[in-house]
Amino acid sequence: MFFKEDTICAIATAMIDAGIGIIRISGEEALSIASKLYVDTKGNHSLLNKDSHTISYGFIVDENENKVDEVMISLMKAPRSYTKEDVVEINSHGGRLIMESILNLLIKNGCRLAEPGEFTKRAFLNGRIDLTRAEAVMDLIHAQNEFSMKNSERQLGGILFNKIEDIRKEIIYEMAYIESAIDDPENYDLTGYDERLKVKNEDWISRLNYLINTSEEGIIRKEGIKTVIIGKPNAGKSSLLNKLAGEEKAIVTDIEGTTRDIIEETIRLDDIVLRVLDTAGIRDTDDKVEKIGVERAVQSAQSADLILYIIDSTDDEISDDERISELIKNNHVIVLLNKNDISDRISILENDIHNIYGDNIPVIKTSMVDDTGIEDLKKIITDMFFNGNIIPKEEIYITNIRQKEALLNTCDSLKKVQSSIEASMSEDFYSIDLMNAYSFLGEIIGQEVDDDLVEEIFSKFCMGK
Ligand SMILES: Nc1nc2c(ncn2[C@@H]2O[C@H](COP(=O)(O)OP(=O)(O)OP(=O)(O)O)[C@@H](O)[C@H]2O)c(=O)[nH]1
Numbered sequence: 001m002f003f004k005e006d007t008i009c010a011i012a013t014a015m016i017d018a019g020i021g022i023i024r025i026s027g028e029e030a031l032s033i034a035s036k037l038y039v040d041t042k043g044n045h046s047l048l049n050k051d052s053h054t055i056s057y058g059f060i061v062d063e064n065e066n067k068v069d070e071v072m073i074s075l076m077k078a079p080r081s082y083t084k085e086d087v088v089e090i091n092s093h094g095g096r097l098i099m100e101s102i103l104n105l106l107i108k109n110g111c112r113l114a115e116p117g118e119f120t121k122r123a124f125l126n127g128r129i130d131l132t133r134a135e136a137v138m139d140l141i142h143a144q145n146e147f148s149m150k151n152s153e154r155q156l157g158g159i160l161f162n163k164i165e166d167i168r169k170e171i172i173y174e175m176a177y178i179e180s181a182i183d184d185p186e187n188y189d190l191t192g193y194d195e196r197l198k199v200k201n202e203d204w205i206s207r208l209n210y211l212i213n214t215s216e217e218g219i220i221r222k223e224g225i226k227t228v229i230i231g232k233p234n235a236g237k238s239s240l241l242n243k244l245a246g247e248e249k250a251i252v253t254d255i256e257g258t259t260r261d262i263i264e265e266t267i268r269l270d271d272i273v274l275r276v277l278d279t280a281g282i283r284d285t286d287d288k289v290e291k292i293g294v295e296r297a298v299q300s301a302q303s304a305d306l307i308l309y310i311i312d313s314t315d316d317e318i319s320d321d322e323r324i325s326e327l328i329k330n331n332h333v334i335v336l337l338n339k340n341d342i343s344d345r346i347s348i349l350e351n352d353i354h355n356i357y358g359d360n361i362p363v364i365k366t367s368m369v370d371d372t373g374i375e376d377l378k379k380i381i382t383d384m385f386f387n388g389n390i391i392p393k394e395e396i397y398i399t400n401i402r403q404k405e406a407l408l409n410t411c412d413s414l415k416k417v418q419s420s421i422e423a424s425m426s427e428d429f430y431s432i433d434l435m436n437a438y439s440f441l442g443e444i445i446g447q448e449v450d451d452d453l454v455e456e457i458f459s460k461f462c463m464g465k
């Protein structure tokens with residue numbers, strides 16, 4: 001195993017002044033190093049003879065036996081620990097200076113400062129958890145909403161691992177069967193095998209597709225819907241952002257061209273998370289700054305998950321802007337006919353919209369002086385992105401691009417198996433693609449990943465985890 005010789009340490013709690021702080025140590029020398037710093041109430045350095053999974057009260061002392069802090073020390077001896085190595089956790093007072101002093105003493109006595117995620121990396125490399133569970137740990141720590149929290153808990157519980165491992169086992173069984181039949185045709189019969197494999201292969205593809213299909217919704221539920229508000233100047237874009245945010249985030253005036261820079265806010269509408277971007281009103285302008293603002297508006301809308309196209313419904317007509325038409329052609333769009341409170345032209349404009357952009361484009365009437373339209377907006381977003389079910393299903397969603405890509409690659413390989421069967425190719429052809437499918441699945445759970453990828457994944461973790 002990598003790094004086995006090093007004993008690592010890190011502050012596992014936040015670096016803010018708090019009631020309690022935890023300093024974590026893992027590795028072969030965890031106990032002996034901690035023991036040099038720890039004394040019990042009688043002044044004895046007595047950590048080595050303590051049982052695993054016990055907590056000891058005492059003090060951390062420096063090289064001159066001066067007390068640094070009053071602590072509780074938890075011991076978790078290998079292999080029954082987070083990393084499968086000896087782990088010691090020092091519960092000290094949570095002052096930054098105290099925690100740093102203890103950390104420095106540990107380093108002086110032979111520990112190395114852990115890299116971000118190194119404890120979890122050791123748990124993975126030492127075989128305690130697979131890669132889907134390791135990634136779930138990170139997702140759980142960073143969860144921004146209840147969906148992410150529950151989904152990562154499910155993944156941490158091994159639901160995704162089991163689904164992947166089941167298919168891997170079935171694939172390896174078939175590979176072994178084909179190999180045996182080729183080596184020993186007298187005892188293994190391949191007559192009719194094509195058809196049997198075809199049925200199995202279709203079943204694997206449909207199970208994998210099911211998982212892949214959860215990813216669009218899963219990623220959007222986890223990260224939020226990138227929602228860009230576009231429209232002409234003065235339509236009420238910034239007013240909409242403020243209304244959704246529930247506070248005055250953006251400047252609102254009756255001067256056209258008020259907003260120039262993009263303003264981003266994460267907004268929660270019940271269980272829907274929106275990453276809302278307010279942009280500059282789209283129009284032709286000679287103003288240098290506004291011009292850049294318009295370019296940025298168009299750019300950010302190009303990568304939006306959802307465009308809210310807001311129109312001032314006191315305008316005489318909907319003037320068709322090529323940039324706007326281009327943006328809303330290829331996207332999830334909701335048209336907001338705004339200033340409903342002072343306009344008597346709403347129905348006429350609604351017709352115009354349908355004439356220009358087709359019957360299917362959703363249109364709602366809104367007013368930013370009251371709450372008109374906000375409920376309709378929620379309902380349309382829920383239908384558009386979550387098939388009308390705001391409550392996520394009680395099952396695993398793929399929310400990780402790396403996993404999704406490996407699933408897509410697996411499916412591609414299995415589709416090649418399908419084509420080989422349909423073209424009546426010889427069995428050893430299938431084996432190559434089955435092997436590839438098996439390897440791609442291995443990437444998901446971390447059976448077949450290179451060290452660089454492992455480094456990259458864990459480097460995104462927090463310190464001390
Ligand atoms: N009566 C009424 N006035 C509104 C409504 N929405 C916005 N306004 C007013 O319209 C003016 C423009 O609003 P903004 O929100 O600044 O418009 P904008 O689209 O952000 O404009 P730019 O940033 O210039 O592109 C302000 O005076 C708002 O108070 C509405 O629903 N009803």
Ligand SMILES: [Mg+2]
Pocket residue numbers: 237238239250251252258259278279281
């Ligand atoms: Mg504005």
